[in-house]
Amino acid sequence: MRLKAVAVSILIALASPAFAADTTARQLAQDAIIVDTHIDAPGGLMSHWADLGKASPKFEFDYPRARDGGLDVAFMSIYTSAKQDADGSARQVAHEMIDAVEALAARHPDKFALLHSPKDVERLRQGGRVLLPLGMENAAPIGDDLSQLQVFFDRGVRYITLAHSAANRLADSSYGVERKWHGLSPFGKQVVAEMNRLGIMVDVSHISDESAHETIALSKAPVIASHSAFRHFTPGFERNISDELAKAVAEKGGVVQIPFGTAFVDPVSAANTQAHFRAINEFNKRNAELKAAGKPLESEEAFEAAWAKAHPAPVTKIDAVLDQIDYAVKLIGIDHVGIGSDFDGVGGELPDGLRTVADFPNLVAGLQARGYKDEDIRKILGENLLRVWAAVEVAAAQ
Template sequence: MRPALLAASLLAPLALAAPAAYAQDAATRLARDALIVDTHIDAPGILMDTWADLGVEAKDREFDYPKARAGGLDIAFMSIYTSPKQDADGSAWQVANAMIDGVEALAQRHPGKFAVLTSPRDVERLRAGGRVLLPLGMENGAPLGDKLDNVRFFFERGVRYITLAHSANNRIADSSYALEKTWNGLSPFGREVVREMNRLGIMVDVSHLGDASAKEAIALSTVPVIASHSAFRHFTPGFERNISDEIARLVAAKGGVIQVPFGTAFINPASAANTQAHFRAINDFNKRNAELKAQGQPELDRKAFDKTWDEAHPPLQSTLAQVLDQLDYGVKLVGIDHVGIGSDFDGVDGELPPELKTVADFPHLVAGLQARGHREADIRKLLGGNLLRAWTAIEAGAGK
């Protein structure tokens, strides 16, 4: 080969690689400059199970301080999650308070790295010096019990959104996963809870709710509502856990935001179908055990059930493109001002797109948005501007 051709052939791969590298550098710069708000990270639950110091690198976690700084994450809503089982056995209040204590301890242990955030007014002041801010979102209203005063109690503890129900109907609302609905809307107590949340300035979160419960919560609220981590049902027909076009439009019309998660179970249609089937199978399993118990017979083994299910339903894969499809669809459906991100990091057992495995990977999301032609101003809205606008409006409406 002639020297000139040889040189050209050697340089060709570099020429092809340069634009891609430049694009990723530009995405990283924007991710670190923009204000990124993730409305759903399940770090507190894992801390309760297996402690780790999230102020330094924690290799088995999807959220920690070094990863957050690498990815440009500024505001990470810590999920105060309690289960239907904890609701049933009366431990949800204790568990929620222990999780809040854990988040507070993390901030106190690393005052130069973390701060608990309770108002959008404090963002700029508290993030000075590179802190990652930790507002609290309560996933499942179970810790409220049946006491309306507990809404104020948890507000004073720092909770700034409440997902009214989770994977089972509760005292407040119906779950999207429940095959049989209790309230077909909100309970009488649930209506009082929404009014009190409005009065105090706590965001009403309609993720996880059955459709009728979500519609009533949106209609009753006097301020914007959010969906803290809900993908669009358009891609997963029949999967009530994801938000319908109708309800997404209602959220937007109220001034709220739909925050798109990254978990495979939400964005991969086949995985969503498996998730829905799993809850139906559990429902049947529980009914059968109730029958056996009533007959005085030995109950079926839940561990054996889980093992058999997992073997028949291995984890599926998802992609960054599927997350981008969700965001693009949401923007087309309800407008650029009503879509954001609620990853569900540390809450989906690592079942995430390979490009979005931890909070360090937000630049990949930004690069994908740039490649699809989104303007910088719009990317900033999706990354956090929209959520902060809605939160500010909800706070401004408190007491009115």
């Protein structure tokens, strides 16, 4: 199920990959610039602190494993929930997460550096640093104040996912049963325009098809899907991107970043995820009614435990991710595909061989085995995303 997990069990974090990448794959992973557009470590740090500059087995991202896997640019997800949006805490939580990322970089200036522009990648990654740009998952922290975009841009946010698990002030969610805007709200249109002006990448992951269509059409710069698999493999799962929308992203010059979580790449798990978000929305509504009536609230822990027991994650192989990449390349072209793992954001529900950031060489080996040339693998690993990010900056300057 699709959860922003605060921790992953030690056994999962240390699990051996399904197969060991050979020397050639490891060398390419180290030499190429690997960009992962979605890692949820900041959410975990809010409730389960760890020094990610050292080995942190309860997380899927830390410095030693990032370097072992060849990861260079790790977008830290500044995720806030629909619940935090509703109770007014989203902005505070977002700033606290950014503080945590800044503290990590300040604590280990030899291992991490904040990244605000693709122009600085080569300079900052010297010495083996892992670079930490920020992606805001859910625009809730903006509230209804357009000036907050400048505030968060100044703090390093370089893409924003317009909505998450429920409709907000900007757009509808792919998970929502009810559609509030059937596209973008008037404020959402202003936000997209201001993001274009500032040079913040617009992210269409998580939002409804109607909202995504309008976003892509309205944006004056390329857009991204920061972590969206293809609906072709999971029919009826709107959270994954449709062929039509993927083509529109590519035609705009953007990129679709493939996640690793079984919730996206496995049909059974995808159906469970869709059902889970609808169930949790109903759960929150019930608790809101109970609170208004002065009655005891239902336990969220009990709800999640019961759900997990009733919906065990299927065993998934790395081939499921490779199949997604194959399909994407054939559909929209090699220049419009990348990776957005969702490490530390899917409760450890990941394919064999892609359990942590140390496992990128396994992905490289899989692509090599399927006949991809090294120059094309480099594009998928990060060059495509960096090109799009640079194009968004150019559009802002113009």
